[in-house]
Amino acid sequence: MRKNQAKSSNNIFPIKVDKLKKQMESRFENNPDLVFTIYEHQKKKIAVFYIGYLVEPEMVHNYLLKPLLTSDKTWANPDILNDIPLSTGKTKEKLQDILQNILIGEVFIYVEGEPAAVSFILSKKEKRNLTQAETESLVQGPKVAFTESIAINMNIVRWNIHSTDLVLEKIMIGERAPREVRLIYLKSIANETDVNTMRQRLKDLEIDQLEDSSVLMQYIEDSSQTIFPQFYSSELPDRFAYTVTRGRIGVLVENSPTAILAPSTFFSFFESTEDLYMRWNAGTFLRYLRFIAIIISVLLTPLYVAATTFHYEIIPTQELITIGESRAIVPFPPIFEALLLEFIIELLREAGARLPTKIGQTIGIVGGIVIGTAAVQAGITSNFLIILVALSALASFTTPNYMMGTAIRIIRFPMIILAGTLGMIGMMFGVCFLIIHLLKLSSLGRPYLSPVYPFRWEDLNKTLYRLPNSRQNKRFASYRPKDLIRYSKRKASKRKDIDE
Amino acid sequence: MALLVLTACVPTKIIEKVAIINSYGIDAAEEGQIEKTIIAFRFDDEAQNIATTLSGTANTVRGAEEDAANKTSFTLKPGQIRLVVYGKEIAENGISPYINVLVRDARVSSMMYTAISTGTAKEVLTAGQENTPANIGQYLQDLIEKEIKQNTIPDVSFFHFTHALEDTGQDPILPLLGIRDNKAALIGMAVMDNGKYAGEISLKDAFLVNLFQKNIRDKPLEVSISKEPFSDYIEGQLQTDDEQLHISTLITDGRTRTKMTDVGGLEFQTEVNLKVNLYETSEPMRIRDEKAARLLEKEMEKKITKQYEQLLASLKETGSDPFGLGNIYRIKKESGKLTEQEWDEKFPEVTVDFKVNVQLVNYGSVR
Amino acid sequence: MDINVKVKPYLKIQAFYLFFIISSIQLGVGIMGLPRLVFLEAYQDAWISILIALLGILLVVFVMLRILTSYDNADILGIQIDLFGKWLGKIMGTVYIVYFAVTLFSVFITYIEVVKIFIFPELSNFVMGLLLVSLIVYCLLGGLKAIVGTCFIFFFLALWVLFLLIHPAVLLDFTHFQPVFQASFPELLSGARVTAYTFLGFEILFLIYPFIQNKKKVKKPVYFGVTFTALIVLITTVISIGFFSTDQLKNREWVVLNLFKIQSLPFIERFDYIVVAEWMMVVLPNMFLLMWAITYSMKRLYRVPQKITLYATAGLLLIACIFTSDHFLIQKIINTSAQYGFWLVFVYPLLLLPMVWIKKRRGKQKGAGRHSS
Structure with missing residues (x-):
């Protein structure tokens, strides 16, 4: 060949x-x-x-x-x-x-x-019409999603960003069946090193063919050992535009309805563009809600396992009686009980995802209720744990990014095993390991945990919380955009006394 | 496989596989041995009640526990002990060695209560069990906790107790549990001296100790004073022949300050400031003018002062100092050090000048 | 071996991280038992001892910074070789390595002991050791940047423990501090002396200094770091003395951990369990930095690749911890480390500074600016 x-x-x-x-x-x-x-x-x-x-x-x-x-x-x-x-x-x-x-x-x-x-x-292309986003749905804000046609996608991007600065570099990837890939960035803002790194990674790829953007993502990621996605994949054009206009890079792949956004921080996976559309205080609240949700999702079931297996001391007596009575008929040790239940929840989710939407929903609800009730009655699990498992599954779905949500759900399994074998110490070990792991990751060469580490005070208002727009006039400084200032601040209004 | 290896590293204590001790009592048995009565939780679906009672006899607390454990298929675990009751006989000989067991084990909570029973601890824990709907350990614990929350008795949580026990200038007091109407009840407080039971005081006195130690808010207080000075203010016919006038008040703010007036002479002065609301009088009476109010205040002051003096006198007899006067003495002392023995010798010579200051703030809607 | 170190720019760290580096290497296992130790020496005036210790540390840090700023970009290993010549310099460097190793081992073994006392009496040293060692190796492979990152993040993640101290703080008995100024000056000094083990660790500045990006801003974070540590130690000591009575303090080994037994929330209580587990986040940065110091010094002095030292030390730690479970042996190791550290960390820099001055003056007299001082 x-x-x-x-x-x-x-x-x-x-x-x-x-x-x-x-x-x-x-x-x-x-x-x-x-x-x-x-x-x-x-x-x-x-x-x-x-x-x-x-x-x-x-x-x-x-x-x-x-x-x-x-x-x-x-x-x-x-x-x-x-x-x-x-x-x-x-x-x-x-x-x-x-x-x-x-x-x-x-x-x-x-x-x-x-x-x-x-x-x-004179090409003729069969394509589907624009539809609403399915994996990342918004309550407020534009609903349209990218489609498989790169021409339509580029059209949407152009409509979102009217700027001559917008560069859409064309790169063909694939030796045997080449496919068009577009590297998109704003020339006057995007950091050149990042653009070069991305371009280099794309051009250096020597593969036969490219299946999808998520496959491309895996090829060009910084570390392939980790479970965490290092680039954000989104099907939302508004998210794409939002990210690109803030100086990051987008990649569109022909025939793929998801765009790649890079570099991304760990925290950006928990932001939704909806935070932006909401008022700043509500947006901050939602963001915190999601952070709390990951903590619940990763630690709640393991905490139950650790407490019931080793540390009954930490449960106040009243709750101890409740938990103990509900556990009395369960024949399995807590670790097995928890793993089983988490497994069932994952099954339900997977079945729901594979089945057509309408049947999937029914299966989800019916399966959840029927299996849940029956499992408690049959004495396979305690109803206390059912609540916890359902809660942590629910919490994991608040993550706006599907890949990150999946990663978080999977982390829970080793966490439960650690909690069930080494109790609180095992859990702590897991948490420490995770944090060190996250610290060592990078996205397009930029630290994954920025702006928390390396610490940048001025970037915190874009990741951990939001402020009124008058205070958020800068771009994400950790990524060193060419132009840091988004717009000049409104001149500080003259300080007024109360009745003036 | 790896899971099995890991599981083997730490023995599990799955809650339904162990019996979790909720409370236990210690009594003297024959030949210097001790008998331990344990109330433990067992989460067994076949059992009617989750609480089971076990008992064992041995030379040590742990030994007795082993002995009790032999009678059940579950292992006994100490991490949730909420109440430990010592029988009077044991308490009179000193409970320090038994306290030590609890302190040494890092798994034992500091939030539990220790108490002394009027008879044997077994009696309180078993007789009570039949007559209380919930399990007795929980019941007694709630009982003590309620009194502490309402400021009736000083906080006697384990860490407060050990603190006072190991403090040279203060002696602890413990709840005294007994049986009343076939039910376990809190019947007073036991004062301790050097870790030994030294005597008992009533719950009313316990409140005085509590008032001495900390600021009190929102605590009902009932005082009985002589009726005579109020004859002008009482309306209509006397309702009863009682010599005493009972008045019920609510302390909105109670503070105590103690200072040493003469170090050599062991003289203390305690100022008790009470702001009270008047709730109820046993005779209908009208507080027409300031004079009446002042009179009422004065009579109450007199009464409370008397109560304090009586309490101190009886405490001096027992040799126990729950007030913590020793600490005040230690501060004033030149060396700043005080041994338990030294204070034991000095305490009976202590004089305290109680200055009670009652201020009626509110009389309700009746004048 | 070069006296000055050339550090690649992307390995450099910002100066303000020194605050977190210093305070996280200082706060470790020492603080858990410290209030008792100081109390035994200085009684209710223990807090004065800690203030004295803080003054001493500030002096030592000042001296250390003077020594470091007399060179361009040197660490202690280079400075010693400059001062004492190749052989003696290397021997002194080795002394530092041994010191780091002993301290690392003492921290390692003490934490294992605490876990065994408070959570799992049945846990084997090997399993616990394996957990810690695997984390150490994993983090160390990420290099200094990852280590500083863990210091920084764990610092904040462990900070909430301080809020738990509010409950015991409101129960303080102030009579325990009276009468003040009872301890004699020698007693206060020996009280300050026993804090040495807890306060050890800021000597890492001697090694990490070349890695700092903006050297002009070094002073503030370092001084704040040691002051912060002293403040935390002071708070815990004051609360311990006020909360426990004299005899309780004298008899309890891990006084500070006992403070966490009384808090309770509606759904959880017994925070001592949680705090002991959480303490892993406090001791880990400690061990990471010490391990880094060992591997880095070995590389500087003997050109041993860092990975080899890392694996070897980790293996030795694991083997040694299996055979060290006797309480008094552990105490002995801690004491050795404290003694050793006292002379090396607190006294030695004071002797070093005059030598640096003399050397500098001589260099100037020769007129040849051999040292870029």
Whole structure:
């Protein structure tokens, strides 16, 4: 393959039309999809070739073949480019280029004897309409989500960011089946080092083909050992625009409805654009709610396991009696009980996700209630634990990013095992390990835990809490954007006394 | 597999697999041995009541526990002990060695209560068990806690108790539990001296001790004073032939300050300032003018002073100093050090000049 | 070996982190039993002893900073070689390494003992040791930046424990502090002396100094760091003395931990359990920094790769902790570390400064600015 490619990257023109046909057909293994017609016009052989179902047949007929064959000109490449009433004409010399572009719906015209073939983009693409976001839904704010078409996605991005500064670099990734990837950033703001790193990582990729943006993310992440996503993936254009205008980098992949945003901090996975749309105090409250939710989600069930297995001392007597009585009929040790229940919850979630939406919801509710009630009655689990497990599952779904939510749910399992074997000490070990682990991570070379460490006071109001907009006029300084100031602060209003 | 290895490192104490001691009592048994009565929680789905009573006899507290544990299939765990009752006989010989067991074990809570029973501890814990709906340990604990919350008795939580016990200039007091109407009840307070039971005081006196030690708010107080001076103010016919006039008040603010007036002569002066609201009088009476109010205040002051003096006199007899006068003495003393023995010798020579100052703030809506 | 250290710019840390580095290496296992020790020496005037100790430490820190600023970017290992020549300098450097190792071991073993007393009497030293060692190795592999990060984050995550002290603080018995000024001056001094083990750790400044980015701002965080530690020690000592009676204080080994037995919330109580577990966050940065000091010094002095020292020391720690479970042996190790540390950390820098001055003057007289001082 490599050898073949080396050959095909040479200029093959000029070439006999018949020979070209043969070559093309051999490349497509005599595939009937390849339409290769040879016309005789003004004593010259003209070859027109394309893939049938990738182009708009009417367009080809009306705007290409009609002018081409009805005119009495002797066609040469410059004439074709000038006189055909289509604006996307380009000359292509290399066989590899031709092969690549014919696959995305270009139509090629080759006039025998010319040094290159001319291509026009007349592609037809089947696409779905814009829909509401499903994995990241907002109560307030724009609802539309990215689709699979990169052209539509770019269109949406452009509509969101009207700026000539916006750069959409095109990079093709994939050796065998290349795919278009766009590196998007604001030139006057984005940190150049970050852009270069990202571009380098994308260009250095040598893979056969790219399945999706989430796969691309895994290829270009800083550490592949960790469970935490290091780049934010979002299907929300408003989130994309919000992040890019604050000096970060976005990556769009053809045929993928999720965009990659980098660099990202650990805390950014817990922000939702909705925090922005809400008033600042409500936004802060919601953000804290989510932080508390992760703590609950990771530590609540393990705490129960640790307390009932080792540290009954820390439970006040009244609760001890409640917990003890509900545990009395359970035949398993708490660790097993908790793992079982967490496992059931995960099953329900997974089943709900795989099934069609409507059935999924029903299964979720019915399964949850039926299994929950039955499990308590059968004495497999205590009802106290059911509440805790449900609570921590609920808490884990508050994370706006699906990947982070999944990571947090998975962390709970080792945490339960540690709590069930070494009690509080085990839990503490787990927490310490997690924090050290997070400290060692980076996203696009930037520390994952910034702005907490390395500490930046002025960035805290964008991560841990929010302030009124008049106090949030700076971009995220930890990422060293070229232009730190978003807008100049309103001049501090003259201090007034009460009755003035 | 790895799970099994890890599980093996620390023995588990799963709550339904162990019996969690909630309270226990210690009594003297024959031949210098001790008998331990344990009330423990067992979370067993077949048992009617989660509380079970066990008892064992041995030379040491732990030994007795072992002995009791032999009678059950569960291991006994001490982490949730909420109440320890010492029988009077044991208490008279000193409870320090038994306290030591509790202090040494880091797993024992500091928030529990220790108490002394009028008879044997077993009696309180078992006789009571039959007549209380909840388990007796919990019941007694709630009882003591309620009195502390209402400021009737000083805080006798374990850490306060050990603090006073190991403080040279102060002696602890403990709740005295007994049986009344076939039910376990709090019947007074036991004063201790050198870790030994020295005597008992009534709950009323316990309040005086509490008032001496800290500021009191929102505490009802009933005082009986002589009726005679108020004959002018009492309206209509006398309701009863009682010589005493009972008045019920609410202390809104009670503060005490004690200072040493003469170090060599062991003389103290205590100022008790009470701000009270008048609630009820046993005879209908009208506080017409300031004079009446002052009179009432004065009579109350007299009465309370008398109560304090009586309390001190009886405490001197027992040799126990729950007020903590020794600490005040130690501060004033030149060396700043005081041994337990020294204070034991000096305490009976102490004189305290109680100056009670009652201020009636509110009389209700009746004038 | 170079006297001055060249540190790559991306390895440098901001000066204000020194506050967290110093206070987290100082606060460790020592503070848990300190109030009792000071009380035994200076009685109710223990708080004065701590203030005296603070003054002493501020003096030593001042001297240390003077020594460091006389060089460009040197650490103690380089300075010693500059002063004493290659051989003696290396020997003194080794003394430091041994000191760090002994202190590390004492912290390590003391925490294991506390966990065994308060939470798991049946826990084997090996399992607990393995947990701690694995965290040490894992964090150390992230380098100094990760270590400083843990210091910083754990500092805040452990801070809430202070709020638990409010409850015992309102129960203080002020008569325990009276009469004041009873202890004689020698008693106060020996009270200050026993705080040495708790306050040890700021000598890390001698090693970490070359890694500081903005050297002009070093002073403030260092002084604040030691003052903060002293403040925490002071608070816990005052609360312990006020809360416990004399005999209680004399008899209880881990006085501070006993303070956490009385708080309760509606759903949880017995915070001593939680605090002992939480204390892992207090001792870990301590151990990370000491371990880093060992590996880094070994590299500076003998060019041993840091990873090798790390694995070797971790292995030795684990083996040694299995055989050390006797309480009095542990006390002995702590005492050794305290003694050793007292002379090395508190006294030695005072002797070092005049030597640096003499050396500098001689260098100037020669007229050759060999040292960039």
